Amino acid sequence: MGYSACIVAAGGGERAGGGTPKQFRTLAGRAMLSWSVERFANDPACEQIIIAHAADQARDVETCLKGVQVDLVQGGESRTASVRNALALAHCDHVLIHDAARPLLTQGLIDRLRDALSSHDGAAPALAVSDALAREDEAGVTPVSRDALFRIQTPQAFRTEPLREAFANAQTDFPDEVSLARAQGLDVVLTQGEEANFKVTYPQDFERAEQLLALPASQTPSVAVVTGMGYDVHRMEAGDGVHLCGVFIECPYHLIGHSDADAGLHAITDALLGASGLGDIGDHFPPSDDQWKGADSAMFLKHAVKIARDAGVRPVHVDVTLICERPKIGPHKVNMKHRIAEIMDLDPRRVNIKATTTEKLGFTGRGEGLAAEAIVTGALS
Numbered sequence: 445m446g447y448s449a450c451i452v453a454a455g456g457g458e459r460a461g462g463g464t465p466k467q468f469r470t471l472a473g474r475a476m477l478s479w480s481v482e483r484f485a486n487d488p489a490c491e492q493i494i495i496a497h498a499a500d501q502a503r504d505v506e507t508c509l510k511g512v513q514v515d516l517v518q519g520g521e522s523r524t525a526s527v528r529n530a531l532a533l534a535h536c537d538h539v540l541i542h543d544a545a546r547p548l549l550t551q552g553l554i555d556r557l558r559d560a561l562s563s564h565d566g567a568a569p570a571l572a573v574s575d576a577l578a579r580e581d582e583a584g585v586t587p588v589s590r591d592a593l594f595r596i597q598t599p600q601a602f603r604t605e606p607l608r609e610a611f612a613n614a615q616t617d618f619p620d621e622v623s624l625a626r627a628q629g630l631d632v633v634l635t636q637g638e639e640a641n642f643k644v645t646y647p648q649d650f651e652r653a654e655q656l657l658a659l660p661a662s663q664t665p666s667v668a669v670v671t672g673m674g675y676d677v678h679r680m681e682a683g684d685g686v687h688l689c690g691v692f693i694e695c696p697y698h699l700i701g702h703s704d705a706d707a708g709l710h711a712i713t714d715a716l717l718g719a720s721g722l723g724d725i726g727d728h729f730p731p732s733d734d735q736w737k738g739a740d741s742a743m744f745l746k747h748a749v750k751i752a753r754d755a756g757v758r759p760v761h762v763d764v765t766l767i768c769e770r771p772k773i774g775p776h777k778v779n780m781k782h783r784i785a786e787i788m789d790l791d792p793r794r795v796n797i798k799a800t801t802t803e804k805l806g807f808t809g810r811g812e813g814l815a816a817e818a819i820v821t822g823a824l825s
């Protein structure tokens with residue numbers, strides 16, 4: 445499922461000083477805001493970017509966009525007010541709210557948050573406190589236990605409707621969306637935060653951010669690439685249709701198998717498991733297990749996507765070759781592409797379907813069976 449990203453950039457940056465609000469100051473060659481914009485623009489699952497800015501700063505925001513399409517909205521007096529205005533424009537079912545002052549967010553952070561939304565209303569990255577803590581007041585210095593204390597970062601991810609409702613009911617400003625959502629009873633979980641994803645707040649923070657952004661890994665959204673290949677064959681007999689790449693094709697054949705015998709989805713599942721170092725489809729869904737009898741193979745692939753993500757691999761591209769004389773694949777390629785993209789949460793442009801015959805040679809040529817090959821490319825997050 446895609447998401448809307450709301451970047452709040454309407455603050456005055458008082459603590460950072462320096463005249464220009466911090467989100468428009470240059471860091472490693474470009475404005476701080478444009479780092480977050482680029483990160484979201486590079487994520488195929490991000491369907492909308494909304495930026496909340498101060499009334500007189502629309503022009504400054506536009507210079508940060510470099511051709512990326514965004515929706516601009518005026519921010520408010522407080523961070524809560526700025527988020528409220530941005531949220532009104534969000535058209536996806538999930539929303540990620542992010543500080544423009546955190547230019548070092550990563551795809552891994554985004555992926556962990558999105559995964560958490562499958563079972564929670566909201567999620568935010570958090571880091572344990574490592575320093576000793578103390579409170580100082582008239583009574584002097586009192587140590588405070590750091591047990592169960594966390595530092596909360598952004599992006600903060602939510603199911604859009606419950607969050608909108610929470611904002612509608614909130615009577616005051618809150619430091620962030622987690623605190624507002626919790627005050628309204630939403631179920632929020634903490635995911636792993638990242639030290640580098642710190643909020644540029646004070647003058648000395650610029651140098652640290654600049655150094656981290658200048659590292660090659662920050663300049664390139666995904667540096668480490670993994671690949672896996674899959675191959676599957678199913679026997680063919682007379683029947684009333686075949687399941688291939690998630691699409692049912694009416695034809696006088698039938699593929700024999702324990703599940704729905706979708707050789708295309710099986711080859712992709714194996715390729716993804718291969719790219720993730722997670723064995724093969726039989727390890728996860730043994731054919732001896734009766735519960736997979738007649739199963740929709742989309743379920744196998746969805747499960748593989750989930751465990752691949754848990755293992756730190758995000759599929760980014762799929763290339764499939766179907767090998768058969770019949771049925772004709774050409775008329776179904778577009779539907780297959782979209783169905784696979786939907787199952788794997790990919791942009792359809794990142795799914796390619798090819799088909800070939802074997803010139804009537806071999807078992808595919810004689811129509812005894814159909815074969816499928818797939819290569820999946822993944823990014824390490």
Ligand code: CTP
Pocket residue numbers: 452453454455456457458459460467496519520521522523524526527542543544545546643644645
């Ligand atoms: N923000 C906002 N609208 C406000 C206040 C803050 O959109 N009325 C945004 C900031 O632009 C920033 C994020 O919220 O991206 C986090 O806020 P903070 O780090 O406090 O930024 P500033 O408020 O700009 O800084 P300061 O508090 O030092 O003035």
Ligand code: MG
Pocket residue numbers: 455
């Ligand atoms: Mg502030």
